[in-house]
Amino acid sequence: MSKDKKPGLIRRIWTWFRTPSRLAIGTLLILGFVAGIVFVTGFNTSMHAMNSEKFCISCHEMRDNVYQEYMETVHYSNRTGVRAICSDCHVPQEFIPKMVRKIQASKELYGKAFGVIDTQQKFEAHRLDMAKNEWARMKGNDSQECRNCHSFNYMDFTEQKTVATKMHSFAIDKGKTCIDCHKGIAHKLPDMTGIPNGF
Numbered sequence: 001m002s003k004d005k006k007p008g009l010i011r012r013i014w015t016w017f018r019t020p021s022r023l024a025i026g027t028l029l030i031l032g033f034v035a036g037i038v039f040v041t042g043f044n045t046s047m048h049a050m051n052s053e054k055f056c057i058s059c060h061e062m063r064d065n066v067y068q069e070y071m072e073t074v075h076y077s078n079r080t081g082v083r084a085i086c087s088d089c090h091v092p093q094e095f096i097p098k099m100v101r102k103i104q105a106s107k108e109l110y111g112k113a114f115g116v117i118d119t120q121q122k123f124e125a126h127r128l129d130m131a132k133n134e135w136a137r138m139k140g141n142d143s144q145e146c147r148n149c150h151s152f153n154y155m156d157f158t159e160q161k162t163v164a165t166k167m168h169s170f171a172i173d174k175g176k177t178c179i180d181c182h183k184g185i186a187h188k189l190p191d192m193t194g195i196p197n198g199f
Contacts, residue, residue: 050102051087059112062086065123069187089145089186090134097141104137128190135179143178150178 049055057063070076075084092098117123138145152172157165167181183189
């Protein structure tokens with residue numbers, strides 16, 4: 001390289017970063033801090049978008065099947081106007097469980113990409129397996145998503161029907177969780193032949 005020719009931009013930046021000085025270290029720290037803020041903001045924005053109802057029903061498999069069922073339930077429309085969306089029931093709020101659930105959801109994307117459930121008939125054929133997977137997940141986390149809104153501790157049993165009071169009291173005594181009894185509250189149940197009930 002001749003003395004008159006300047007090194008390229010990338011070479012100059014590389015040399016500047018490798019040159020030990022307080023400015024280089026300070027700049028590196030500032031750049032790292034800014035990059036961290038950009039990453040966290042972008043990550044949280046994408047997580048928020050992927051937990052929206054719009055995202056959940058963006059594929060016809062969800063929009064034409066389970067979403068239609070959900071619109072007929074009290075979780076969609078009720079006298080109080082309090083509404084649970086897909087992610088309220090299917091995605092944990094806590095960070096680590098949420099990330100685990102997002103990784104598990106990649107299997108669902110595989111089903112979408114390869115047409116495993118792309119027709120009503122295929123969806124119905126897989127409904128029991130999908131329901132069992134979701135029931136097992138909810139059983140495993142003690143129905144955490146349900147308990148984000150519904151808690152035994154704050155239930156007024158005097159305001160419940162007699163059978164509900166009896167069953168909730170029994171559930172508390174036996175250490176049962178919501179999904180043990182409350183299957184099919186937002187979606188149509190699959191063929192339940194051979195599936196034990198909660199008790």
